[in-house]
Amino acid sequence: MFITDIRKEFYDVVTNQRVALLVAADIDAVCACKILQVLFHCDQVQYTLVPVAGWQDLSTAFLEHKEQFQYFVLLNCGANVDLLEMLQPDDDSVFFICDTHRPVDVVNVYNDSQIKLLIKQDDDLGVPSYDEIFRDDEEDGDSGNESDEGSEPSGKRRRFEEGAVERRIERQRAKREWEGRRREILFDYEQYEYHGTSAAMMLFELAWVLTKDTKDMLWWAVIGLTDQWVHDKITHMKYVTDVATMQRHVSRHNHRNEDEENSLSIDCMRISFEYDLRLTLYQHWSLYESICNSCYTSCHFKLWTLNGQKKLQEFLADMGLPLKQVRQKFHSMDMAIKGNLRDVIEESSNKYGMKDIRVQTFGVHFGFKNRFLASDMVHATAALLESTEKDDSASDNFLKALDSLSRGNLDRLHLGIDLAKKKLMAIQQTVASCICTNLIVSQGPFLYCYLMEGTPDVKLFSKPMALILLCKYLLKAFVHSTRNKRCKLLPLVMAAPKDVEKGSVIVVGIPPESETSDKKNFFGRAFEKAAESTSSRTLHDHFDTSSKIDLSSSNAALQTLRPSLRQTLGGGLLFISSAASVLEALSFCFVISCLNRFFVCCWRM
Amino acid sequence: DPLTLHSSAKAEGRSDLIASIKLRHCCLLRNQRCVTAYLYDRLLRIRALRWEYGSVLPANVRFHMCAEEVQWFSQYKKSLASFMRSLGGGEGLDITQDMKPPKSLYIEVRCLKDHGEFEIDDGTVILLKKNSQHFLPRWKCEQLIRQGVLEHVMS
Numbered sequence: 001m002f003i004t005d006i007r008k009e010f011y012d013v014v015t016n017q018r019v020a021l022l023v024a025a026d027i028d029a030v031c032a033c034k035i036l037q038v039l040f041h042c043d044q045v046q047y048t049l050v051p052v053a054g055w056q057d058l059s060t061a062f063l064e065h066k067e068q069f070q071y072f073v074l075l076n077c078g079a080n081v082d083l084l085e086m087l088q089p090d091d092d093s094v095f096f097i098c099d100t101h102r103p104v105d106v107v108n109v110y111n112d113s114q115i116k117l118l119i120k121q122d123d124d125l126g127v128p129s130y131d132e133i134f135r136d137d138e139e140d141g142d143s144g145n146e147s148d149e150g151s152e153p154s155g156k157r158r159r160f161e162e163g164a165v166e167r168r169i170e171r172q173r174a175k176r177e178w179e180g181r182r183r184e185i186l187f188d189y190e191q192y193e194y195h196g197t198s199a200a201m202m203l204f205e206l207a208w209v210l211t212k213d214t215k216d217m218l219w220w221a222v223i224g225l226t227d228q229w230v231h232d233k234i235t236h237m238k239y240v241t242d243v244a245t246m247q248r249h250v251s252r253h254n255h256r257n258e259d260e261e262n263s264l265s266i267d268c269m270r271i272s273f274e275y276d277l278r279l280t281l282y283q284h285w286s287l288y289e290s291i292c293n294s295c296y297t298s299c300h301f302k303l304w305t306l307n308g309q310k311k312l313q314e315f316l317a318d319m320g321l322p323l324k325q326v327r328q329k330f331h332s333m334d335m336a337i338k339g340n341l342r343d344v345i346e347e348s349s350n351k352y353g354m355k356d357i358r359v360q361t362f363g364v365h366f367g368f369k370n371r372f373l374a375s376d377m378v379h380a381t382a383a384l385l386e387s388t389e390k391d392d393s394a395s396d397n398f399l400k401a402l403d404s405l406s407r408g409n410l411d412r413l414h415l416g417i418d419l420a421k422k423k424l425m426a427i428q429q430t431v432a433s434c435i436c437t438n439l440i441v442s443q444g445p446f447l448y449c450y451l452m453e454g455t456p457d458v459k460l461f462s463k464p465m466a467l468i469l470l471c472k473y474l475l476k477a478f479v480h481s482t483r484n485k486r487c488k489l490l491p492l493v494m495a496a497p498k499d500v501e502k503g504s505v506i507v508v509g510i511p512p513e514s515e516t517s518d519k520k521n522f523f524g525r526a527f528e529k530a531a532e533s534t535s536s537r538t539l540h541d542h543f544d545t546s547s548k549i550d551l552s553s554s555n556a557a558l559q560t561l562r563p564s565l566r567q568t569l570g571g572g573l574l575f576i577s578s579a580a581s582v583l584e585a586l587s588f589c590f591v592i593s594c595l596n597r598f599f600v601c602c603w604r605m
Numbered sequence: 606d607p608l609t610l611h612s613s614a615k616a617e618g619r620s621d622l623i624a625s626i627k628l629r630h631c632c633l634l635r636n637q638r639c640v641t642a643y644l645y646d647r648l649l650r651i652r653a654l655r656w657e658y659g660s661v662l663p664a665n666v667r668f669h670m671c672a673e674e675v676q677w678f679s680q681y682k683k684s685l686a687s688f689m690r691s692l693g694g695g696e697g698l699d700i701t702q703d704m705k706p707p708k709s710l711y712i713e714v715r716c717l718k719d720h721g722e723f724e725i726d727d728g729t730v731i732l733l734k735k736n737s738q739h740f741l742p743r744w745k746c747e748q749l750i751r752q753g754v755l756e757h758v759m760s
Contacts, residue, residue, distance in 0.1 A: 041711070041713070046740050046741060048737060064732050068731060396736060403758075
């Protein structure tokens with residue numbers, strides 16, 4: 001059930017109890033976790049924090065802790081699945097779920113006792129009403145009773161029975177109709193996966209209601225929101241709306257210091273609203289490198305071609321920026337150039353067709369040297385969270401990422417920034433090589449790309465967030481580079497080797513690239529259906545259903561899939577498995593779900 | 606005994622041996638000093654063990670102590686305990702806790718290795734698994750922090 005008063009129904013309930021915090025492995029969850037930890041420290045709520053990377057981890061963690069804890073708080077996991085059925089908890093366990101995954105499972109919505117959702121109800125949910133999905137089955141009992149009443153004389157009984165039989169038939173027909181409608185409603189409700197308001201923002205609001213919000217918490221909430229934007233989980237409209245909300249909080253915090261000028265020590269944290277450039281990590285890199293490695297600029301210039309490189313040189317010349325300045329570290333650039341850099345770049349970008357080179361975001365400033373933009377922090381923390389150093393397990397990485405968000409751990413943050421730079425460069429190189437070697441194949445209703453095992457830096461892409469980022473950049477680059485109009489509207493499915501020894505492969509699917517996309521992803525359902533109808537061993541472990549791991553891959557299987565891919569009618573689901581009929585099955589299940597709007601326009605092309 | 610050796614050497618007219626007797630004696634004295642210093646250092650370390658591990662020493666530490674050292678340790682324990690009992694107006698005060706001035710009642714700790722279940726004062730049991738973080742009362746955690754099972758996380 002949805003919580004209306006987050007303070008009374010959540011915070012006051014857990015204040016005197018011990019709580020288990022189960023946190024998913026994405027930046028928004030990490031930020032939400034930090035905010036909640038600070039609140040718990042304030043009020044001395046004893047808790048245990050366990051990072052969970054997928055459904056299996058969640059079940060294991062629950063089993064281990066269910067004896068000791070009654071209250072569980074789940075951050076960014078658990079809303080989109082029937083939690084009670086999956087975990088089989090005792091009747092007194094209570095779950096507080098703050099999750100951005102939508103659609104929220106209907107059982108979670110309508111359970112009054114054990115599941116409490118920390119989700120705003122006006123968050124564009126579209127939950128079907130109770131009567132459409134659940135009904136009390138008393139009618140069966142009635143019809144049973146009536147058929148038992150046969151102790152009367154035959155004449156009367158026959159008339160009575162005829163009436164009873166008619167009523168029973170009528171009831172059964174109504175029931176079948178109702179069930180048919182219910183299936184349709186549930187199918188419509190659950191077919192797309194998308195994301196709601198950031199969990200970090202929800203918990204920041206809790207802190208605000210308790211008047212315990214600090215600038216640190218505000219900054220973490222901003223990072224959580226920016227994570228949703230960087231990883232393309234929410235629409236631009238929603239991002240702008242949420243930025244406006246955060247902007248109000250930022251001004252409120254800044255107003256406190258406005259009366260006394262310069263009275264804040266330089267070490268204090270200042271958050272400011274910035275209308276800054278969309279160049280990733282440009283303040284921690286050189287401007288040139290940042291332009292080459294940011295998706296937006298790289299795709300618009302088509303930097304993987306010679307022509308593109310020339311255009312970039314023209315662009316820089318047009319702005320009057322000498323190459324020597326642009327190639328050195330941003331901090332060492334001439335002050336004169338840095339002064340109105342943003343306006344100069346915006347003007348020139350407009351000439352080259354990049355209308356949105358600037359985006360609304362926030363920046364933080366503390367100490368003399370430390371300035372960071374929210375997107376810098378997101379990239380750094382994401383790189384730490386998914387770092388592929390040999391000895392680190394997923395939970396080690398989680399804790400490192402958690403640490404990097406504290407202001408005292410700047411060296412960790414800088415390490416994260418370095419890892420993020422490497423990751424971005426790897427992504428750009430992979431994108432360039434995929435486009436130049438035509439690795440993206442159009443297979444009818446979708447595009448498909450498989451990263452071979454020997455590809456450089458392919459280890460980085462065995463993690464879901466990195467692979468999804470690569471997938472999005474690749475699709476954007478492809479859309480800019482192809483002339484085929486039909487291909488521009490297709491979704492992309494991408495696969496990369498996950499674990500070379502076990503032979504498993506990770507597959508992700510993203511919706512087509514469009515300006516007005518509502519970021520709804522249909523691959524979750526499609527992947528599930530394909531898994532059911534084929535013999536592939538798959539693991540739907542990620543909380544994000546649009547990525548999954550297939551446990552039985554082989555190069556031979558992939559080769560046989562490609563010809564069968566061409567036979568598919570409607571696709572969108574890719575599972576690499578040893579059965580060549582996978583894709584046929586997939587396409588089949590898509591024919592059923594082809595009524596959705598994406599495919600209508602695809603089919604027309 | 607070097608003096609008797611010395612006098613007997615003189616008496617027998619072997620005064621050329623006096624120098625070697627003196628030298629040997631100095632070497633013996635030096636060795637004795639070294640051994641005593643070593644044993645004393647061991648005692649100091651054993652004393653520090655009481656502050657690090659508490660009153661029960663782990664088996665692998667006790668393995669390296671000889672019987673006399675174990676006895677010395679238990680006597681030290683007893684005298685420390687009677688001292689602690691005498692503090693605070695007869696009520697006793699555990700001075701082996703809070704070695705650094707505490708800043709808060711509860712601290713955040715991170716588990717560095719799997720330690721299994723751990724019981725805290727109100728009877729609840731916590732599962733200490735690697736890489737889980739907990740927010741626990743400081744006095745329960747100090748022992749484990751010293752042992753290296755938990756790590757204090759400062760934010």
